[in-house]
Amino acid sequence: MQESFIETQAQLTDFIHEVGDSPWLAVDTEFIRERTYHPRLCLVQVANDRIATAIDPLALEDLTPLRDLLLDPGIEKVFHAARQDQEIFLNEWGALPSPVFDSQPAAALLGYGDQVGYGKLIQQVLKVELAKDHSRTDWSRRPLDKAQLRYALDDVIYLGQAYQKMKQALEKQGRLEWLKPEFETLTTETTYSLNPMDMWKKVKGRQHLKGAKLAVLQAIAAWREEQALARNLPRRWIIKDDVLLEIARRAPLNAQDLEKIRGVDGKFVRHNAAALTQRIQDALEIPRDQWPKDKFRANRPTPEQEAVLDVLSAALRLVAREAGLSPQAIASRKDLAALLNGEEKSPLRQGWRAQVAGKPLLELLQGKRRIELANGKLSLTRQ
Numbered sequence: 001m002q003e004s005f006i007e008t009q010a011q012l013t014d015f016i017h018e019v020g021d022s023p024w025l026a027v028d029t030e031f032i033r034e035r036t037y038h039p040r041l042c043l044v045q046v047a048n049d050r051i052a053t054a055i056d057p058l059a060l061e062d063l064t065p066l067r068d069l070l071l072d073p074g075i076e077k078v079f080h081a082a083r084q085d086q087e088i089f090l091n092e093w094g095a096l097p098s099p100v101f102d103s104q105p106a107a108a109l110l111g112y113g114d115q116v117g118y119g120k121l122i123q124q125v126l127k128v129e130l131a132k133d134h135s136r137t138d139w140s141r142r143p144l145d146k147a148q149l150r151y152a153l154d155d156v157i158y159l160g161q162a163y164q165k166m167k168q169a170l171e172k173q174g175r176l177e178w179l180k181p182e183f184e185t186l187t188t189e190t191t192y193s194l195n196p197m198d199m200w201k202k203v204k205g206r207q208h209l210k211g212a213k214l215a216v217l218q219a220i221a222a223w224r225e226e227q228a229l230a231r232n233l234p235r236r237w238i239i240k241d242d243v244l245l246e247i248a249r250r251a252p253l254n255a256q257d258l259e260k261i262r263g264v265d266g267k268f269v270r271h272n273a274a275a276l277t278q279r280i281q282d283a284l285e286i287p288r289d290q291w292p293k294d295k296f297r298a299n300r301p302t303p304e305q306e307a308v309l310d311v312l313s314a315a316l317r318l319v320a321r322e323a324g325l326s327p328q329a330i331a332s333r334k335d336l337a338a339l340l341n342g343e344e345k346s347p348l349r350q351g352w353r354a355q356v357a358g359k360p361l362l363e364l365l366q367g368k369r370r371i372e373l374a375n376g377k378l379s380l381t382r383q
Helices: 009-019 064-070 082-093 103-109 118-126 146-173 176-185 196-202 212-231 241-250 255-259 266-284 303-323 333-340 351-365
Strands: 002-006 024-032 040-047 051-055 076-079 100-102 369-374 377-382
Touching (some): 002 009, 009 064, 040 064, 040 146, 051 146, 064 082, 076 146, 103 118, 118 146, 212 241, 303 351, 351 369
Parallel strands (some): 024 076, 076 100
Antiparallel strands (some): 024 040
């Protein structure tokens, strides 16, 4: 395997020329986002079956050749857990590499486990133990030493090798087509769009609020998101979750009351009180029928529904065993509840999950199937 570190435009041009006709490229990124809203791209690793390189975006003035390479529709881009990498490319270039292959959902279909980490996947597929020494590296610091570059290059060298084995196995099992809808979602821009008015759903502890106070939380969480985006700062640097919850609970309508809340200092009040209290006032005037509803509270199963979910969970284990998959790779209890509630967007009504598990589970709910115990063994049989 030919390896390199690219930090000049000439080196980048030569690399693009060498790999431009590849049918696939393994891709990974290193970034930091502790001090910013958007991830800061610090390194891009790319490999095929012959060449691997780490490209330094902090040293290069123009990444257009790399952009054109990764946006080439004739090259399949291989990632592990692609969402973060794709989000970075969309933010940097305003476009998404396509088509893609993501080894994480592929691993689930091959029985390697749900949401499996990269190191564990490589160990299972290639029997290679990867070093973990640099998982907390500050990739923005220069120069990078040999050990850091070794760690970064291994991320794409072994990913490419695993991809070739996994794709062959998926084709042999007739499951590669099952993944296409998931891969297409990763190349759709709306997948990465955030609606500020939905950010209250990410605030820990929101279940302790209800009614108008939940409307206040929705409004001020949206305000925080807008501020974080505009200033390119982490949300918690604008205001922490626990403080946000307390503001929603008290709903202060003036600067004096806002400043009485623990965690809110005078500087924050001087710069933000007017805008924040106006958002609170507007939220308190929202009609009752327009208050946000927390699905966690609204869709809490009844005791009878919990019993049905237990039955569905047992059936799911039977279906998973037959398919050679882990139940967790197919559906969570929350997904089963969505199926039970008739939600059209339930994962069990979409793609391969509908084919493998959704259809037989619906038939169980409709009385067309039953769980049968015979000779100490459970099975899901047709009526």
